[in-house]
Amino acid sequence: GAVVSQHPSWVICKSGTSVKIECRSLDFQATTMFWYRQFPKQSLMLMATSNEGSKATYEQGVEKDKFLINHASLTLSTLTVTSAHPEDSSFYICSASQDSYGELFFGSGTQLSVL
């Protein structure tokens, strides 16, 4: 199956700092990638859809200036949490698809803890 790599797996940072999370499709090209947030014992919450070479599409209620998404190539999308605060602490997961409606393949997730 297709492989999506996500780094780092976990990060601890101080309040006010910025954190970058990388998501790479290792063996396929992903025109579109997705970023999710997940709280304990809850399902995935879509944050934004990342399109290669264009601006990301954010879901309602997600601050685009807080969560900066860049999809610079067909295999790499990054999520930057700017000026992180404790309420941004969460599990962030990326995913990608080989086509526009087929199965999504997920990264291993990033646990962010903001002190």
Place this chain on the structure above:
Amino acid sequence: EDQVTQSPEALRLQEGESSSLNCSYTVSGLRGLFWYRQDPGKGPEFLFTLYSAGEEKEKERLKATLTKKESFLHITAPKPEDSATYLCAVSSGTYKYIFGTGTRLKVLA
């Protein structure tokens, strides 16, 4: 409105006790239905894709089936290592994916 509902929310089974997880969906123009397994602190792991009613897929102790309104994930003679959260999702249209809230499965030795 497109919707995916999974039941039960949580399920405890004894090792070897077979059961089924349900995923009911309401979507305009189903493109595909997907099952995932998610372990704590990990991203979802892809299990199956089903595209049309009547389709079935199998992998080890798991079997997924699809009708026009729902999908079942049958678990035969489960083992403790099958304990996880199982997620169902559907795609409709281009890059539109809807996830259910999952079933937390616990298999006791």
